[in-house]
Amino acid sequence: MVPFAGWEMPVQYEGVIPEHRAVRTDAGVFDVSHMGELEVEGPRARDLVQSALSNDLDKLEPGQAQYTLLTNDEGGIIDDLIAYRTGEHSYLLVVNASNRANAYAWLKEREIAGSDVRDVSDDCALLAVQGPHAIERLGLSPAPPFTFAEAFLDGVEVMVNRTGYTGEDGCELLCMTEDAVRLWDAVLERGVVPCGLGARDTLRLEVCYPLHGNDIGPDTDAISAGLGWACSLEKEFAGVDVLRRIKAEGPTRRLIAFVMEEKAIPRQGMPIEGGGEVTSGSHSPMLEIGIGMGYVPVAQAKAETELTIDVRGRPRGARVVKKPIYKREG
Amino acid sequence: MAAAESYPDELRYHEEHDWARVDGDEAVLGITWFAADALGELVHFEAPEVGSAVTKDQSYGEVESVKAVSDVIAPLSGEVLEVNGQVVDAPETVNEDPYGAGWLLRIRVADSAEVDVLLDAGAYRQLLADQ
Numbered sequence: 001m002v003p004f005a006g007w008e009m010p011v012q013y014e015g016v017i018p019e020h021r022a023v024r025t026d027a028g029v030f031d032v033s034h035m036g037e038l039e040v041e042g043p044r045a046r047d048l049v050q051s052a053l054s055n056d057l058d059k060l061e062p063g064q065a066q067y068t069l070l071t072n073d074e075g076g077i078i079d080d081l082i083a084y085r086t087g088e089h090s091y092l093l094v095v096n097a098s099n100r101a102n103a104y105a106w107l108k109e110r111e112i113a114g115s116d117v118r119d120v121s122d123d124c125a126l127l128a129v130q131g132p133h134a135i136e137r138l139g140l141s142p143a144p145p146f147t148f149a150e151a152f153l154d155g156v157e158v159m160v161n162r163t164g165y166t167g168e169d170g171c172e173l174l175c176m177t178e179d180a181v182r183l184w185d186a187v188l189e190r191g192v193v194p195c196g197l198g199a200r201d202t203l204r205l206e207v208c209y210p211l212h213g214n215d216i217g218p219d220t221d222a223i224s225a226g227l228g229w230a231c232s233l234e235k236e237f238a239g240v241d242v243l244r245r246i247k248a249e250g251p252t253r254r255l256i257a258f259v260m261e262e263k264a265i266p267r268q269g270m271p272i273e274g275g276g277e278v279t280s281g282s283h284s285p286m287l288e289i290g291i292g293m294g295y296v297p298v299a300q301a302k303a304e305t306e307l308t309i310d311v312r313g314r315p316r317g318a319r320v321v322k323k324p325i326y327k328r329e330g
Numbered sequence: 331m332a333a334a335e336s337y338p339d340e341l342r343y344h345e346e347h348d349w350a351r352v353d354g355d356e357a358v359l360g361i362t363w364f365a366a367d368a369l370g371e372l373v374h375f376e377a378p379e380v381g382s383a384v385t386k387d388q389s390y391g392e393v394e395s396v397k398a399v400s401d402v403i404a405p406l407s408g409e410v411l412e413v414n415g416q417v418v419d420a421p422e423t424v425n426e427d428p429y430g431a432g433w434l435l436r437i438r439v440a441d442s443a444e445v446d447v448l449l450d451a452g453a454y455r456q457l458l459a460d461q
Contacts, residue, residue: 015332016396017371198397263418265374265394283373283396290374312392312399314376 002197005097007034009197016198020285023166023203024328027131028195029187032172033180036100036121038093038107044114045089052107053083054222054243056232060085065146065163067230069222070095070103075242076218077225079103080210082163084148094126094172096212125180129192130170130203137190140171154186165200167207167324202282206326208257208293214268215255215279215293224251224295226323254301255279257323258309260290264316266309273308273315274300284326291325292318332371332425335363341429342445343454344405346387349429352445357406360433361393361424364458370395372421375434377413384408384437386444391434393421406444408437 001008010031012019022028040049050057055068062085070078079099084092095103100121107117129138138153140160148161159174175183188194201211210216216225221239223231223246233244253276260266266281272294281292292309300307305320341349347365351358366372374394384390389401390410414433417423424432439445449457 011397012370015371017373202396263374264376265399267399283394285396288373 004197005034005100007097009034011198012196013194016196016202017285019193019195019199020202022193023131023168023195023199024286025132026193027129027134027137027170027191028193028199029184030128030130030195030200031125031180031184032128032200033125033177034097035126036095036097036103036119037124037126037174038095038100038104039090039118039120040093040107040115041090041118042115043089044112045091045116048107048110048112048115048117049083049091049093050235051237052110054231054237055083056235057083057085057091062087063147063149065148065161067146069227069230070106071222071237071239071243072218073238075221075239075246077212077216077220077222077227078106078218080212080216080227082161084161098213123177125175125177125183127173127175127180127183127187128164128166128170129173129187130164130166130168131192132169134168134170134192137192138171138187139190153183154189156183156186158183165209166203167209167326168203201280202285205280205282205291205293206284206286206324208323208325210255210293211280220255220295221246221251223247224253225255251298253295253297255293256296256301256320257293257325258291258307258318258320259284259287259325260309261306261317261319263290264309264311264314265290266292266294266311266318270312271310272296272300273310276300276307278309286326290318296320332367333363333427335367336429337362337451337455338429339451341451342405342448343451344387344403344448345457346403348403348405350405350445350448351429351433352406352439355439355442356411357408357437357439357445358433359405359435359437360428361402362454363428365400366425366428366432369393369398369400372424375417375421375424377418377434378410380410380413382410383440384410384435393424402434405448406437407440409440410435410437412436
């Protein structure tokens with residue numbers, strides 16, 4: 001167990017590698033109840049979130065969700081999150097645990113008449129059930145990604161969100177805190193493998209989902225991070241002018257994915273020759289090589305560019321690859 | 331499959347969780363079950379060059395799991411005669427068989443007096459129990 005944002009979190013149950021493979025081949029469950037949940041409601045809820053978040057919320061019908069960014073006035077990323085449109089005038093924002101207070105404070109300060117922001121994190125538990133057999137093991141029907149619905153799972157009332165952080169099919173189950181243990185036991189009873197934070201990190205890295213605090217943060221912008229697709233630059237939101245300018249001029253550095261060409265495991269903070277830096281690095285349990293992401297000057301950002309990473313004083317060869325690093329065959 | 335916990339009687343141990351199997355003026359070195367278990371499944375062994383020197387109580391390489399990196403401390407000084415290529419290619423061998431197929435280095439021992447100050451299995455087990 002390790003402390004994380006005020007929570008005691010398991011790094012692993014059986015082991016990072018078997019847990020990782022369970023999610024890629026069958027189904028695994030992560031207790032991600034540390035994630036924050038913010039509710040925004042009221043006749044002007046839409047105006048508040050639309051002006052605070054980067055993606056175009058008007059694309060969402062009730063029952064749909066989207067990946068989006070909470071940006072600061074400099075175009076930096078306060079948090080990355082999923083916004084769920086829960087009703088005509090209500091939204092649920094699932095934010096990172098470590099940014100829960102910041103995200104809440106930022107929105108609360110900008111609250112307008114007719115919009116109410118509430119932090120309901122302590123009332124909610126969240127279990128991510130991920131893997132090619134996750135939906136089948138839970139006895140659920142297939143549904144499009146980024147949709148959600150209310151359901152009962154083995155007697156527990158849940159919101160079934162077709163979202164995740166592993167690159168696999170699956171869902172995230174939101175329930176009341178008092179039902180969490182019952183839901184966890186029910187999911188395990190269905191043959192789903194319990195997984196810790198360690199596998200969650202290697203899974204997201206293989207598919208190049210950024211981790212806030214590593215790959216993105218208040219000092220990095222969405223365009224350089226390759227998250228321009230989650231920014232609607234036609235609308236007004238915090239920092240949009242900066243993002244428009246970076247887009248027009250072209251970023252000076254980019255968040256790229258790479259694989260090691262020599263035996264070595266890249267780690268966060270290692271310098272990349274030419275002025276870059278590794279922001280996330282680990283061993284890929286599927287590819288069985290070192291993989292990572294990092295910022296490099298644009299001249300080094302094209303796929304197939306050879307990189308040299310300083311692994312505790314030893315220069316080791318790597319190669320820029322297209323995202324995602326891992327993709328299921330067929 | 332990770333091995334069950336054991337600390338064979340015929341080995342000598344270093345406080346930093348390394349073992350040595352001394353045979354004449356040569357020794358085979360590795361890390362203990364305790365070290366391998368604490369790290370989790372190994373995914374990389376950064377080995378020294380054959381012919382290089384290792385020094386007692388100093389790091390001669392690194393072992394890495396998905397989440398952690400650890401120096402490997404030499405229990406004895408000497409010259410590297412052989413690196414276990416099987417562990418370089420398949421580091422998880424250390425978790426599966428830490429005292430057998432998962433050995434790391436074979437060295438020529440520089441000073442046999444250093445062997446005498448290493449722990450025996452009983453003393454090493456006591457050290458783990460006291461932690």
